[in-house]
Amino acid sequence: MNNGPRRGRRTGSPDTRTQILEVARRRFFSEGYQNVTLRSIAAEAAVDAALISYFFGSKKGLFGAVLSLSANPADFFAQALEGDLTTLPQRVLRSVDLVWADPEAGSRLRAIVSGAADDVAMAALVKEALEREMVDRLAARLGGRDAHRRAGAFCAQVTGLVMTRFVFRVEPVASMRPDALVRLFTPPLRAVLLEPGRRRPGGDPSAPGRKRS
Amino acid sequence: MNNGPRRGRRTGSPDTRTQILEVARRRFFSEGYQNVTLRSIAAEAAVDAALISYFFGSKKGLFGAVLSLSANPADFFAQALEGDLTTLPQRVLRSVDLVWADPEAGSRLRAIVSGAADDVAMAALVKEALEREMVDRLAARLGGRDAHRRAGAFCAQVTGLVMTRFVFRVEPVASMRPDALVRLFTPPLRAVLLEPGRRRPGGDPSAPGRKRS
DNA sequence: CCTAATATTTCCCCCGTGATGAATAACGGG
DNA sequence: CCCGTTATTCATCACGGGGGAAATATTAGG
Incomplete structure (x- = not known):
């Protein structure tokens, strides 16, 4: 039987x-x-x-x-934060692109985002992770005036790249080669890292800056 | 009875x-x-x-x-595209923030994004809309070398702002005042509008640019 | 005005999903 | 060997989306 x-x-x-x-x-x-x-x-x-x-x-x-x-992809991000501030955008871009392009990790992250849009609890989880693992760490790495704001803007840019390239797959960003991607997105990322009035992070402080209240 | x-x-x-x-x-x-x-x-x-x-x-x-x-919010975006290229980022930022902060339109857009994460067909719809209504229009407005790529990057940045501020609500971007937001995000947006080697869109063409193949 | 076609509306049912509680079997310490 | 704990299945429940059929109103055709 x-x-x-x-x-x-x-x-x-x-x-x-x-x-x-x-x-x-x-x-x-x-x-x-x-x-x-x-x-x-x-x-x-x-x-x-x-x-x-x-x-x-x-x-x-x-x-x-x-x-x-599974291992936290934020670790890759944290690792990319170390090193020269001048080339930080490039490192972060390559790191993020690598993680999301990986079939395994990328699928996982897409699954998370997809869950986040659907459920409030998971959205809160994403928010928490973004703030803790990216914004705060970057802000600590940056230091200086408005560090938190600039870190937030930086992460917003990276989030935008990820959403357009990997989630919505909007052209032409979706199918650009990694090198072109880095070239394209480095300038804006660098722009947001600069303190207003400085031309280079950690650069010459005697450069004519805005009056500090 | x-x-x-x-x-x-x-x-x-x-x-x-x-x-x-x-x-x-x-x-x-x-x-x-x-x-x-x-x-x-x-x-x-x-x-x-x-x-x-x-x-x-x-x-x-x-x-x-x-x-x-309901009316298409892309119209607001298209309207913000008109006018001086130098102040285009500011106009787009204010316009986007206004639309998404509006309880009515914002809720609608959030609903769309939430639906997009759930369903493949709706994700394709979002992708289509982004490409057609934002990337292509901006590229046409920009003109010049790499217009399409720069437009794509620009829209990626705006998407990132929207996702962090209105969908995930990541601090500090989520609760910034509009003015501060515009100040913070204008530099990177401007950076991505510039052709590599030029300092100002539509500026002096005699500036040392990259060799054109 | 009468009647057949059509449009709108409810009722009842199906199937799939996530979740829970009871029943049952194996495990493990004494 | 006995009994509490753990692992496992079964039988349901409530709910969500969807579809078919019957009932009723409106409209078209004469």
Whole structure:
């Protein structure tokens, strides 16, 4: 008789939790949060859908577990912050482009953004991450007058690049080669890093600046 | 007896279609695409939910009808393009900020973006709109070498501002006053409008530019 | 004015989703 | 060996979008 998976605990010690996480990870990153159903994940993991509730509480819980699993891409950003301020925009641009162009990490980030637009809680998560991991760090790295504002503007620019290139895929930015991208976006990024009245970050302070109140 | 709304066509000529549209419009713009249910719209319009299917085919159909109802915000952008190139960034910034800060139009745009993240078709719509209404128009306005690329970068910057300020609400950009916003974002926008090697758009062509192949 | 076609409207049902609670089986410490 | 804990499935629930069929009003054709 078809003695299928009867009710109750399975024999042995199959790490079902991890198994579910792996399936969920791949599906979420390749199809986006909304387009994946718990049932399909459960089916692919050969497990009852209720197990997901049992282990992770909810679909969002599962998504959160998947997210916290993989390495933080903010680390790449933080790494790009170190070094000469003059070439910081180039480093950040290359780093961001690399991360988002990567099929694995890029899919993950797109999944996050897609979830953020849909759900308020996840939008707050994105906001938090952006502020903490990018704006604050950059502001600390910059220092000086208006550091926080300039850091915010810098991150806004990078966000715009990412959204147009990788999420909306607006031409011609979407299909530009990385080199051209860096050339195109370095000037504005540098412009926003400059304190008003200075021509070069950390440059000659005797340059004619605006009157400081 | 409570002779409630019996089955069949109502007497008179109540413009139910328009009535549904009005309710849907308000709900979609105030709560976002995903968070509004057809049933709740139908209830508020005092109508059976199947009527929405009848008139608009699907939820997306209803959303599309709602969108095509109101005026295009790209017109504001196009209007800001006219005038002196030197102060174009300021005009665009003020215009964009005004439109998105408006409770009515802003809600609508947020609803669109939220829908775009959820559905592929709507994402394509956003991409199309951005390319046609912003990049191409700006490129035509700019002219000159690399006009299309610079227009793309410009729009990427504006997109980034919008996403950080109005969608993700990342500080400090989210709560800056409009004046400060314009001051902060004008330099990078101007930087991207400049042809490489020129200091001012439409400026002295004898300035040392790159060799043209 | 009468009747057939058409438009609008409700009712009832389907299916898929996320979530919960009860039942059941294996595990593990005593 | 016994019993609490953990893992697993099953049976549902409430809700969301969608569709078909019947009922009623309006309109067109004579």
